[in-house]
Amino acid sequence: MAYRNGTYVAFHAGGTTDPTKSDIKYYNTMKMWDASKHIEFSLCNSHEKTSSVRDSSKKETLKRSLITRLRNSKQFLLILTKTTKNDTDWVPFEIAYAVDNCELPLILAYPDYDSIMAPDELSDYWPPALKTRIENGSARAIHIPFRKAPVLDALSQFDITNKNYPTNGYGYYTREAHQEWGLV
Template sequence: MAYRNGTYIAFHANDTPNPTESDMKYYNTLRMWKVREDSDFSFINSHEKTGSVRDTSQKETLKRSLRERLNNSKNMILIIGNTTYQDTDWVPFEIEHAVDVCKIPIIAAYPAYTSILAPSELSNWWPKSLADRINNRTAHVIHIPFKQNPITTAVSQFNFDNFPLGEGLGYYNREAYINWGLINN
């Protein structure tokens, strides 16, 4: 059995190699937070636990690598940007494997928000594979803004043995956002 201590990060790459034109910029932000000496942000990146695979690899080779990374993960950060709902291949595949096979919680992180107190209002941002699993209550999801403190908290709090409450519509309360300095008292 795999040692499931990693955090898998999924994002829509928009079929572009330019990271500034896709949600890859947010993935790179996570990596930057991790290496900064003045930061307490820490996680084990599942993408760094296996050999790298080039985007030009055969689809089945990519799927095999992604499955291996997900199988070694305790949770998944799903970066939900402006175009994530349009992804019809990799993000849905990652969500389906994470929820249906690995049974890991999803940390849905939204770059466009500073607080999330009503996640159901964000359903138009969700890829169909996520919406289906939230609606049929198989996905365990915490919805948070793409901010360092909520991500740090969620990554350390939720795993395959500890799911967010809310049957797919989990969120942190107003007090948590006040403590993180993201909303005023």
């Protein structure tokens, strides 16, 4: 069995590598937090644990690489924006494999929100693969705003080695936690 210590980060790339035109900018923000000596943030990035693949690679090569990364991960962080639900290619595959095969807890991060205390009201952001798994109870998820403090806290708490994760797909932090982070 693989040593599962990475964080798998998924986002809708929108068919482009231009960071200004896709959700890759949020992934890059996390990498910047990790690289900064002035920010207390650490990311064990599953995408850096296998060889790089490019969009020009064969679909089967990409799929094998994603599966390896998911199998080596302890948690799955999905960045959800208004366009994520439109992804019909890799995001649905990543969600399905993470939940159905790897049983990874999901950290669902929303850049458009400063606080989240009613996750069911955000279902318009969910791709069908996520919505189905939340509604049928197979996904265990915490919904958070995409802000450094909640992301860091969720990464430190919700993984396969620490059974302190939500038991269903509607987990969220309390109002007090949001206040502590200065978000409400």
